Amino acid sequence: MVVTGNVDDTEMLNMDTKPLGVQEILAGVISLVCLASIIGLINLIRIDLHEGATKVPxxxxxxxxxxxxxxxxxxxxxxxxxxxxxxxxxxxxxxxxxxxxxxxxxxxxxxxxxxxxxxxxxxxxxxxxxxxxxxxxxxxxxxxxxxxxxxxxxxxxxxxxxxxxxxxxxxxxxxxxxxxxxxxxxxxxxxxxxCRPIRPWFHGSLALILLGVFVRLSFRLALMRGWIKPNKV
Amino acid sequence: MNIKTEANTAHVTMDPGERFFFKGSHLRGVSAFNWSLVPPYPFGSPIARALHGCYFGMKYVDADTETRGVAITGHHPRGSFISIDVPPGHQYYVNARLLAGFSSRFEKIHTHIKVAPVYWCVKKHFFPVFTGPGNILLYSASPIQDSAALEFQPERIAAFNIQRRFQAVPPAPTTVASQGINVFSRETIWRFLDGGQTFVESHNFEEAHAGKGSLGHVLKHILLLRFLG
Structure with missing residues (x-):
């Protein structure tokens, strides 16, 4: 379908009130799972660093x-x-x-x-x-x-x-x-x-990968919902 | 200045005192030209122009005392030229990859650097902008058209007036499987909010030929198109 003419601004604003679709729910759920996993991994890394520093003789x-x-x-x-x-x-x-x-x-x-x-x-x-x-x-x-x-x-x-x-x-x-x-x-x-040496590195790498997935899906969700504002070059 | 384009050829007619810069590769067979030792508009989007061969080693043709015409032919058999007449004071974004030449009358050429979220979505941050008056000549391996539509693939856009607002929107698939794939897809659509002319390629030649025959390309087709498409 080819769209021509002007796009009404109200159409863009109304995108925020339209019902959630399958893809939006999927993106939102995966983003939240990634965020929760990142928080859990950061907590594990914190424990590794803190207890590792205090318990190792x-x-x-x-x-x-x-x-x-x-x-x-x-x-x-x-x-x-x-x-x-x-x-x-x-x-x-x-x-x-x-x-x-x-x-x-x-x-x-x-x-x-x-x-x-x-x-x-x-x-x-x-x-x-x-x-x-x-x-x-x-x-x-x-x-x-x-x-x-x-x-x-x-x-x-x-x-x-x-x-x-x-x-x-x-x-x-x-x-x-x-x-x-x-x-x-x-x-x-x-x-x-x-104090296995690999653990903080493993958790850190996993957290970074999940952070990438979270950022990308969040952007995609924002794109789907029309939360990203129009702009000019 | 008058530029007539017809498929893979362009005829540039210059009035006395005018000068037109050409990308070097388009002037094969044309003998009466001059080498431009100093790049024209040396501070105008130098990196983008240098990356696409229209900064160093550009050639120019002068019409000193009388009207002069130069005919050029593209190096791709199915390529096409298109010219843009930029009115005084108007600013046009031009894809440096497609730039084949421009007149010397432009007020300035500069780069707009943008980092707002919408630019991350369309994966473009540097925009060479030509401020009129002047003429721009574009060349693509696929036909370039002057379209009044509002939605395009970002890779296909060749030029437009920068006063037009735009928004990045995702594709709108209909099947549940396609919607699931769309969540992880990187594809976005460039959607203008204001009407106007947009110069676009019929298809992106480089994108169409990128990765063809690779293992990843084959797997993508088998997995996505055969089972989920």
């Missing part, structure tokens, strides 16, 4: 955990050293070793807090938190065991004390390994359950 927190473990080890060592005070050099060796281990631990765990922007770093953080803690503690203890086996003095007394030290150290290593693994697993499980 920082490097500083994990450094303190590692230090506490080492302090537990240190207390154990001090009590062992007190038992073998006759072997004077052992105390100095153990103290120096423990101090150097503490320094090494602090260097391995720099105090860099996680920010919401570094979601993808969390798996790496998990690796950095768990593995060096166990490696360093085990290396330190093994080194101490090696040094203790070379200490001189009265042979029988020293042998007895060394046997006890070795036994206690083995117990401490086992205890430390158990504690360290459980903490690591806790962190890892928390990360897997609450």
């Amino acid at each position: 920082s490097y500083e927190d994990m450094r303190k955990i590692a230090e506490n473990d080492l302090h537990t080890l240190q207390s154990s060592m001090v009590s062992l050293v007190a038992k073998i005070s006759s072997l004077a050099s052992l105390k100095e060796v153990l103290t120096a070793q423990i101090e150097s281990t503490s320094v090494m631990i602090k260097e391995k765990y720099p105090s860099v807090p996680l920010t919401p922007k570094t979601f993808l770093d969390r798996t790496y953080a998990d690796y950095k938190i768990k593995k060096p803690l166990r490696d360093i503690a085990e290396a330190a203890l093994n080194d101490m065991k090696t040094r203790l086996t070379g200490i001189g003095g009265e042979k029988e007394v020293a042998q007895q004390e060394l046997d006890r030290i070795n036994k206690d150290l083995s117990d401490s290593i086992e205890k430390l390994r158990h504690l360290d693994l459980s903490k690591g697993m806790q962190v890892q499980n928390w990360l897997r359950g609450n």
Whole structure:
């Protein structure tokens, strides 16, 4: 159909009062669904960002955990050293070793807090938190065991004390390994359950796509209802 | 100045002292022309004109002391020319893609940039506007006609007086399936609210040949036309 002549302005104004058609209802419903989905996704992203930032332990927190473990080890060592005070050099060796281990631990765990922007770093953080803690503690203890086996003095007394030290150290290593693994697993499980790196990106991308659909359908609905005003070039 | 157009040929007759600029590709076989080193109206819609080959390298013909005529032929066998005589003070939008030439008497050429919602609907924001007096020569690969109708595809519009108001409207399908498709369609119709002349192509040559034979085109036909159309 070819329309010629002038179009009456009242015809354009009356478009707003004409009954809704199938296409207009469809466009409106889909637009509302998209809008509701966008709001829900934004809420999910907000939760991801907010809880992710507050719940994920920082490097500083994990450094303190590692230090506490080492302090537990240190207390154990001090009590062992007190038992073998006759072997004077052992105390100095153990103290120096423990101090150097503490320094090494602090260097391995720099105090860099996680920010919401570094979601993808969390798996790496998990690796950095768990593995060096166990490696360093085990290396330190093994080194101490090696040094203790070379200490001189009265042979029988020293042998007895060394046997006890070795036994206690083995117990401490086992205890430390158990504690360290459980903490690591806790962190890892928390990360897997609450802070999967892909989630905010997935939700964000989905929200953007839905935003595009919403804008386009809203425009289409406005076009169908005649809400877009006439204009001149 | 007098311009006679007949299908794929145009004859431009210039009075003494007049000058007419031609898009270079339309002057094949015409030897008596001059190269325009500096683009005519250098600040008049330079980007749109440059994109469609009517900014740099335009040629012009002068009628110095006596009346002079130039006959040109389009490069498409079924193409057509049409001329627009723009009265003094009137402003015409001209699709730069179809611009084949214009006289040197125009007061000015400039671009109207529009961002209101209606322009997003018709997907056009930059409008080259010629302010009269002057003559414009348009060329299309399909016939161009001077229509008094009010509704057109935006892609087909070649030129019109910019004082006319227009509105974007969607197609009005009748079947439920077509209405469902129309919700997601990008097709809009350019609807003038005021009467007047509109220069339009019979069909959009570029659009008609875009994407033909592509997988998307075939799938669209199978899905939309066979099952839902």
